[in-house]
Amino acid sequence: MSTWPDTRIIDLLGIELPIIQAPMAGATSTAMVIAASEAGALGSMPAAALSIEQLREALTTVRQSSTRALNVNFFCHQPPTPDAERDRQWKNLLQPYYRELGADFDAPTPTSSRAPFNNAACEVVEAFRPEVVSFHFGLPEKALLDRVKATGAKVLSSATTVEEAIWLEQHGCDAIIAMGYEAGGHRGMFLTADLSSQIGTLALVPQIVDAVSVPVIAAGGIGDARGIVAAFALGASAVQVGTAYLFTPEANVTPSHHHALRTAQASETALTNLFTGRPARGIINRVMRELGSINPTAPAFPLSGGALMPLKAKDEAGFSNLWSGQALRLCKDLSTYQLTRTLAEQALEKFKRT
Incomplete structure (x- = not known):
């Protein structure tokens, strides 16, 4: 495809398109990850709801079907008392x-x-060596993170405030996902539990871009090409798209979830x-x-x-x-491959006109 206005994430992660298929625990299938990767995006396999054996089986399936860059996502919360x-x-x-x-x-x-990232999960990373490892709720302890980095993986994590973004850069992230208030699924908040502190994508992305030196990935409320163009205008180098992929046939959603997505x-x-x-x-x-x-x-x-x-x-x-972001009414019933290519093609066409 034609040149994007910012290629830092493409170059950093070794992908064709600056689009990340969001890792959605429970809803993301191996078929979705493979199709997103083959379409040129970064396919993402969520590990939080999988046992170690299930994760190994899923990654084996993906690696057997695609040689493209792969992201594996982990939660890194502290187990509750x-x-x-x-x-x-x-x-x-x-x-x-x-x-x-x-x-x-x-x-x-x-x-x-929900399993947090631990030694057993780190051993899976060391065995499969995914090109990207991403985290939710901060980062794991330094010893584990150092082992991840030793595999050559690039490390991403979600920030819901500017303060979280600065913390993530200081603690070794190669790029930061700026997760706006509009995003579906779990908030990635880890330095605060105050929901009133949460910021919308339009305000969050440029402030994080200004506050850190690593590339920024915009997430939240991005359901079509207009959202991608807007994210780049705000200084993002890529977008992470979640809810739109829930409309694909590769999504592992229940009949109730499927119906709610199309009628809410x-x-x-x-x-x-x-x-x-x-x-x-x-x-x-x-x-x-x-x-x-x-x-x-x-x-x-x-x-x-x-x-x-x-x-x-x-x-x-x-x-x-029934997880969903606020952009659900922008989403279309397309296959994962078609969705990824359509988003990219339409965004590039809009860039030409600006």
């Missing part, structure tokens, strides 16, 4: 739903888990901590409306989802997370 009283209060808050739906309230509460209005997403304990943007459903999108009773990440599992099994649409 057990709090039996908070768990009890949370389940009691859900008890009326258990009665209504016929779920067994007295059965042991299922475990909801742009105003019908909200940040919620109900499903995992951390703020994440999704389409508003019954439990969010009735308990409030942010509820202080919800246990710490990632534990709150356990008590919701029996309810989700009875009413998937009402009690499961």
